Amino acid sequence: MLNRFVTGLLALLLLCTLPAFAQPSPSQTGDSITLPLPADGATLEQLNDQLDLIRQKVSVSANADLLSDLRQAALLVQKQADTLISQQAVDIEHLDGQLNILGPEQPGEPQSIGSQRKALTAQKNALVDDQRQTNTLSQSARDLATQIFSLRRSLFDSQITTRSASPLSVVFWSTMIRPTDDDLGRLRGLFDDIHSAANTALAPGKRTFFISILVSALLIWVVGRRLMEHLLVWLMIRWLPEGRLRRSALALAVGLSTVLTIGAATSLLRWGIDRNAALSADVLSLLNQMQTLIIFCAFIVGLGRALLMRSHPSWRLPQIPDQIATAIGHFPVLLALALVIIGTQERINSVIASSLALTVAVNGLTALAVSLVFFFTLLRYRRTRRRYGLERLPSFAGLIPFVVAVWVGLSLLALLIGYLTLAYFLTVKLLWMSVVAATAYLLIACFGDICETLLSPKQPGGMALGAALGLSARHQAQASTLLAGIGRTLLLFTAILLAFMPSGSSPGELLEGFTQLDFGNQPLGGLNIVPSDILLALAVLIVGMMGIRIMKEWLGERLLPETTMDAGMRASLVTLVGYIGVVLLGIVVMSTLHVSLTNLTWVVSALSVGIGFGLQAIVQNFISGLILLTERPVKVGDWVSLAGVEGDIRRINVRATEIQMSDRSTVIVPNSQFITQNVRNVTMGNALGVVGITLTLPLDTDVLQIRELLLQAFREHQAILDAPAPSVSFKDLTTSGLIISASGYVNSPRSVGGARSDLLFTVLGRLRELGIALSSPQSMVLVSEGTEKARAEE
Structure with missing residues (x-):
């Protein structure tokens, strides 16, 4: 019921405010000032006249809307002048070609050729002169646009630093309730135009057609949106497989259905008004701008419905709990209603060129309404989190409520102390950045899901594409990841640019003025x-x-x-x-x-002195770190031995390298030691480890039996590799016994110790079972000659 009430209220407000839809007018007075745009292919004289007309309209007393239109007109003149310059260059080149064919003047040549040469030369000289004038015109148009921009920036600088009446004062509200006689006169003139247009549209013979258009627009708005949304959802469910692509496509379909149907309804209604009513220039401008405002508000509502998905929580893309989505579900609709209601008054003020006090007051009211909507939404978000004991949103999403709260607090503070234009700028920028961020999130998620579903070899679509193009799974996975990364990066970069670009006619200039505040x-x-x-x-x-x-x-x-x-x-x-x-x-x-670099000469000089005295070792380690990263004599994961330190390289930093030893301790080794000292890299050339066992056995031992015993023990151990195969060799035959050596390979030198220990346990156990003992070391007793004779005499 609440959704239906809000939708009906929005439709009623649209019907009530349609006659007064406003577009910023390039007028400082109540009369409309129109600039005839030069047609494509305009001549140099026409462009000069147009630029002179623009100069006449530029004045210090002009408002920001008029200056914006004049700047766009100057840029258009510059663009057409550049086009004319290009065409003139082509014509000059064509004439040069013809003159080259005729060649220089020759004695005794026919008079017709000389006359033709003179005519072509005169045409070329005239074109060169025109091109010179056109270049001057283009530069003049560019300079004029720059001057207008500077004038607008100065205007915003003066407004943003101006302190007005606070919303807590009576003056603020009396400015809107009791406007000046001049403002009232302009309002009456605008309402008279609206009344005349309404009488024309509802005149006998046109009334039925206009009402049918109005009813059709309402049906498209209310019924068409539901039908289109259901159709798109049905198509997404039928055509797309289950997964993230279906979810992102469903969210995109819900948002598009809202924007497209409302846009179609307003376009149909606008066409009906144009066809049946006699519109003045002001009313026509109002209709154009209000149509844009309605579509923008519909876009906000569509974004909210696409991201929150209150009716289908399983379709929701962001990780927002159901309780929070339900609590803030009406935020997009309330924000759109506030913008429609107050935005209409803003545009009416712009069209009638109302007084500065009324304009600033209405801007302050817009900032107050939008800030309060954000404030109460944040309040509901916090209460819901506390009520249900919900955790903060993961990653950067958890910082969004805090950033928005600080931003809204600054806006409300600026309102309370009377800086209404600054508060208006902060509010509009917050609104614009929120819309851009939400749109970027939706598009980035959708693009990533498209790449994952259609290109990844793990998905049916990617498998079919890989089979059709003959791509390997590894290359296809790389292409999918690379394409998704590039696309997301471009979308994110575009979103950042849009977030800080002018949102409308003023925020960009206000931002520049804000950076220069005293x-x-x-x-x-x-x-x-x-x-x-x-x-x-x-x-x-x-x-x-x-x-x-x-x-x-x-x-x-x-x-x-x-x-x-x-x-x-x-x-x-x-x-x-x-x-x-x-x-x-x-x-x-x-x-x-x-x-x-010239300004950093003293810094470089100081660094050179510092390097000579105390920073030499740091620079040496830094250069050594770069060499390690480029030549890669050692890399992360290698097992190295250096100056009594042996372990795995875990990280190579700018100054030092971290080596993790067998006892899990970490040794920090300067990078220069890897360049200036001998380093043993165990895993560089061969990642395999060798497990070796050497046995000394009695001379009467059956060596063939021992050979089979050792080979069987090596083969049975799960860490010993089959290739290269284990081997047993007869090392030596000494007086102390037989020396038998066995060796095998493991997949890593780090596994040698554990495998050798296991094999020793196994071999010694089996030797004991067979009753074979290892050869005991023989002792040698030295007896002196005198002691030996004494024993003999006894």
Whole structure:
């Protein structure tokens, strides 16, 4: 019942506000200012006239919407001028070709050829002159667009630092309840246009058609959405196999059905109004912008339904508990309603070019409404978690509520102290970034599931594709992982760009103005580092470090395990990629700070002195670490022996290498020792280990019986490899006995000790069963000559 009530209320609000749908008007007065756009293929004179008209409209008193339209018009003139320059260059090249065919003037040539040469030369000179003028026009249009941008930025700078009446004061509300006489006059003029358009649409002879269009739009909105959603869900269930692809496709289908049906309903209604009503320029602009607003609000609702999936929890993509999804399920709808209601008034103010006080007050009301929606949603989220004892969301998702809470708190604080424009910017940016983040999550999940289902050799679709193209399973898995990683990276990069790009006509410029709030822009020393550059460099550094970490995790856990590289090579490659990423990130940060190499001369000089005195060993170890990672004389996983230290290499860092010994202790060895000292790498050339046993037996022992006993013991041991086969050799024949040696191979030198111990137990036990004893060592007694004579006399 609540869903039906909200849907009906949204439809009722749409019907009530359709006549007043607003588009920001490029007008500072109540009269509409329209700029005729130059048609494709406009001449140089037409473009000059258009640029002169734009210059006439630019003024300090122009509002932000007018400046935005004028800047777009200037950029359009520049684009068409560049196109005209390209066409002129082609024409000049064609004339040059014709002149080359005619050649230079020759004595006695026909008069017709000379006349033709003169005519072509005159045409070429005229085109060259036109091209020069067109280049000047293009540069003028570019400069004008830059000036308009600077003017808009100055306007936003002045607005964002201006303190107005707080929502806690009476002045704030009286500004909206009791607008000025000038604002009331403009409102009456707009409502008169709306009333005239409504009378035209409902005139006899047109009334039936317009009402039928209205009913059809409502049916598409209410009934068509359900039918389309059910159809798409049925198709996804029938065509797609069970798994993540079906879930992501179902979420995408639910979101698209909401956006497409509402978009189709508003487009149909807009077409009906255009066909039946006589619209003024202001009303036409209102309809265009409000249609965009409705579709944007529908997009928010569709995203919420696609990600929360309250009616089908098993289809939900994010790991959101059912209790939380139910608690915040109405958040997208409430947010869309707030935007529709207050956004309509914003656009009406823009169209009538209302006073600055009324515009700022309505912007503050928008910030207040949206911030409160976010605030109460966070409050319900926290209460639900406490009530059901739920854990925080895993990974970065657990930080989202905290970041949003801080952001909303800053917005509300700015509202309470009277910085309404700053609060409006923070709120709009929060809304825009939330929509971009949710959309990016949905698309990234869907793209990854598509690659996994259609390309992975573990899935039926991937197996069929591999069989059709003749791809091996290993190469197909690598291609699937690589394609999924590239696609997700591009989507994530695009989402980051969109999140920080202007969301509408003002947030981008407001962000630039916010970085210059009374901080000063004086260079720091000779490095020309300004505070805004420091903030940007800090943001680049944080995002870059996160990107390097994600790249290393993706390489080490997803892509490289699909290859034939051993674990040591994979670890070395991941470490090397991390070092390269850090170096490139450092270059980007320095370029962001406008730091050149010449400005770092004193730093390099200080480092050279430091290296000469105390940092020489550190630099030596650093260079040695790079050599270890590139030449790979040792790698992660190798068993090495170095200066009395023997164990497995666990990690190769920039300065030192970690070696884990047999007792599980770790020894930190400087990298330079691996380059300057002798290192025994047990597992480099051959990963097999040799288990050897040497026995000394009495001279009367049956050596053939001992040979069979030893071979049988080696063959029965599960760690001894069949190839190379174990062997028994007769080492020597001495006075102390027979020396018999046996050897076998195990899969790793680390298994030699345990296997040798087991074989000794087995061999000694079987020798004891056969009654064969090992040869005892003989003792030698030395008797002096004098002692021997004394004993003889006795």
